[in-house]
Amino acid sequence: MNNTIQYKGYVGSIEFSEEDKIFYGKVLGIRSLISYEGENATELIDDFHQAVDDYLELCKKSGQTPETAFKGSFNVRISPELHKKVFVYAMAHQISMNRYIEETLAKSPAALEEV
Incomplete structure (x- = not known):
């Protein structure tokens, strides 16, 4: 439901x-x-x-622009240790942290479910 x-x-x-x-x-x-x-x-x-x-x-x-909820940008708070790991991984693979996180989320089973 x-x-x-x-x-x-x-x-x-x-x-x-x-x-x-x-x-x-x-x-x-x-x-x-x-x-x-x-x-x-x-x-x-x-x-x-x-x-x-x-x-x-x-x-x-x-004459106002209607608000939209999904602009493609949001803040995520993570531990400093995880932040460092993501940064190091992204740099080692020559991609941005944003791209790495986007690709990781897109692979998540929850992200693939129909909304």
Whole structure:
């Protein structure tokens, strides 16, 4: 079971409130708060799509560039020892650390799963 939904490049969470008996969520990975809800899966998905469309329309009307969550850059904190090992390996193989890490992640079984 997947707890996210996707639309127009945006990924949204799926949560459930037992108390309110409602599904709800928000768009992940951006600073703007885009939330949605529904009493069932169909309503949740429809409201998610409408919320994204409304956000994009608001950005268009105000002349702003919509935020995107996946720019291809993120920070990773690792131990100094591992940092050194990655650096030495990359230099020995005449590649950048970024390229080495990208290639390593691409080979990961988790990275190859359908999202």
